[in-house]
Amino acid sequence: MPWTAGQRLQGGKYVIDKVLGQGGFGITYKALHIELNQTIVIKTPNEYLSHDPEYDKYIERFIAEGRILARLSKDSHPHIVGVIDLFREGATHCLVMDFVEGENLFEAVRRRGALPEAEILPCICQIGEALIVVHQAGLVHRDAHPGNIMLRSNGRAVLIDFGIAKELVPKTLSSKGIAGNEGFAPYEQMSRGSREPTVDVYCLAATLYFAVTGQRPTTSLARKLDNASLKPPKLIDPRISHQLNQAILKGMALEAKDRPQSMQAWLAMLEAPKATPPPQIKPVYRIEVVRSETKPNSEVIPVKPVTQSPRIIPWGGLVGLLLSYLLIGYLFAAYNAPYIFWAGAWAGAWAWAVAWAVAGAVAGAVAGAGAGAVAWAGAVAWAVAWAVAWAVAGAGAVAWAVAWAVAGAVAGDELQKSFSKVNTFLILASTSSLGLGLGWLGHRIFNTGS
Structure with missing residues (x-):
C-alpha cells in the first residue's frame, strides 16, 4: 500500500508529502528532507511486484543502477536529476532524488500546443547530451518520453525518473500495463527488453516529434505488426525545417540498425549549419577567352579590374x-x-x-x-x-x-x-x-x- 502524506521515513529524516506518479514498475513520492529543509523525490519499486518470480532480480538491478546514478551525481550534470540517497525502509528499497521545479513536456504541449522548433530544439539537445553521459556510464535511460523531461523556467531541460530495470519485465504485469508510453518506445524494447543506446535515440526522437507537432507518433508496435505508416512531421506542420524532419524520421527508424547508432550521431543531425560570414567583395575581373581552331584548350587571359570611372569635374x-x-x-x-x-x-x-x-x-x-x-x-x-x-x-x-x-x-x-x-x-x-x-x-x- 502506498505511503500517505505525513508519513515519516528513516527515523523522521524524510516526510512524505504526496504521490507524484504511480505505474506498473514503481511509485514516485514528493517528500521533504527535514535536515536540509529541501523538497526531494523518493522513488520505490511497486509493492505488487514482490510476488513476481523475477522480483529479486528486479531489486538487484534497481539497487545497482541507483548506485551508478549516485556516482554520476558526484559530478553533477545540469540536465540530469541529482541522486541524493539510496536506502531501505522495511522491505522497500528507496532512491532519493532532487525535486525539479517546472512542468514536464507533456504538460507544456497540453497547455500551449505544438512548440516552436527554435524553442524546443535546444532542450532536446540538452537531454541528448545528458543521455550521452548516461550511456558512457553503461546505462540506458529507456524512458526518455515527454513525462520525464522537465522544463525549467530558465530554459533548461532536466532528465528525471530513470526507467531502472525495465529490461526485467515482471510476469505479473500485462502488456497493457507496461505500454503507458508505448508511442515513444521502440518495439524491441517492449518485445524483448532491449538495452541498447538506440532505444534512447528512438525515445528522444519520438519525444521531439510530439513536441513540434503536438501529436503522438504512430506506435512502433503498430508499425511493426500492422504495417502502419509514420506520418512525417513536416506533413503535419509545413513550418518544420527539412533538416529537423529528416532527423526525427531517421531517429525513429523502425529497425534499430537503421537508426544512428549513438546519441552523438543523432544530435549531429540536429545541429544547424554554422553561420559563415559573407565573402569579401573582390574586384570584378573581366575574363577574355581566346579560342583557337588548332588548340583544343582555351587560354584564359586575366585583364585589369574593371572599375567604374568617377564623375570628372572640369x-x-x-x-x-x-x-x-x-x-x-x-x-x-x-x-x-x-x-x-x-x-x-x-x-x-x-x-x-x-x-x-x-x-x-x-x-x-x-x-x-x-x-x-x-x-x-x-x-x-x-x-x-x-x-x-x-x-x-x-x-x-x-x-x-x-x-x-x-x-x-x-x-x-x-x-x-x-x-x-x-x-x-x-x-x-x-x-x-x-x-x-x-x-x-x-x-x-x-x-x-x-
Whole structure:
C-alpha cells in the first residue's frame, strides 16, 4: 500500500508529502528532507511486484543502477536529476532524488500546443547530451518520453525518473500495463527488453516529434505488426525545417540498425549549419577567352579590374574662368588709371616673386614634416604676399600678385601636393572675386572722379 502524506521515513529524516506518479514498475513520492529543509523525490519499486518470480532480480538491478546514478551525481550534470540517497525502509528499497521545479513536456504541449522548433530544439539537445553521459556510464535511460523531461523556467531541460530495470519485465504485469508510453518506445524494447543506446535515440526522437507537432507518433508496435505508416512531421506542420524532419524520421527508424547508432550521431543531425560570414567583395575581373581552331584548350587571359570611372569635374575650365575674373578686374582698373596701375603691377610682381621664393624655401624646409606642414607654409607665404602687395601697390597689385601666386600654386610641384583640387578651387574663387570686386570698385571711383 502506498505511503500517505505525513508519513515519516528513516527515523523522521524524510516526510512524505504526496504521490507524484504511480505505474506498473514503481511509485514516485514528493517528500521533504527535514535536515536540509529541501523538497526531494523518493522513488520505490511497486509493492505488487514482490510476488513476481523475477522480483529479486528486479531489486538487484534497481539497487545497482541507483548506485551508478549516485556516482554520476558526484559530478553533477545540469540536465540530469541529482541522486541524493539510496536506502531501505522495511522491505522497500528507496532512491532519493532532487525535486525539479517546472512542468514536464507533456504538460507544456497540453497547455500551449505544438512548440516552436527554435524553442524546443535546444532542450532536446540538452537531454541528448545528458543521455550521452548516461550511456558512457553503461546505462540506458529507456524512458526518455515527454513525462520525464522537465522544463525549467530558465530554459533548461532536466532528465528525471530513470526507467531502472525495465529490461526485467515482471510476469505479473500485462502488456497493457507496461505500454503507458508505448508511442515513444521502440518495439524491441517492449518485445524483448532491449538495452541498447538506440532505444534512447528512438525515445528522444519520438519525444521531439510530439513536441513540434503536438501529436503522438504512430506506435512502433503498430508499425511493426500492422504495417502502419509514420506520418512525417513536416506533413503535419509545413513550418518544420527539412533538416529537423529528416532527423526525427531517421531517429525513429523502425529497425534499430537503421537508426544512428549513438546519441552523438543523432544530435549531429540536429545541429544547424554554422553561420559563415559573407565573402569579401573582390574586384570584378573581366575574363577574355581566346579560342583557337588548332588548340583544343582555351587560354584564359586575366585583364585589369574593371572599375567604374568617377564623375570628372572640369577643374581646368573652372580655373580658367576664375582667372578670367582677375583679368577683368585688372582691365577695369587699368582702363581708368593706367599709370598708377602699371606701377602698382610692377611692384606687385616684385612682391609676388619675393613671396614665392619665401614659400618655396619654407616648403622645402618642412617637406619632411608631411603634407600638412607644407600646406601651412604655403598658406603663410601667400598671406605675406597679400600683405606686401596691399601695402606697396594697392588694389590692382593685389589682384595681380594673387593671380600669379595661385597660378604658381596650381603648377608648383611641392605646394600642389599640399592642396587638393577643392582647396585650390576655393582659393581661386575667393581671390578672383576679390580681384573682380576691387577692379569694379576702382573703375567706379576713377570713372566718377573723371
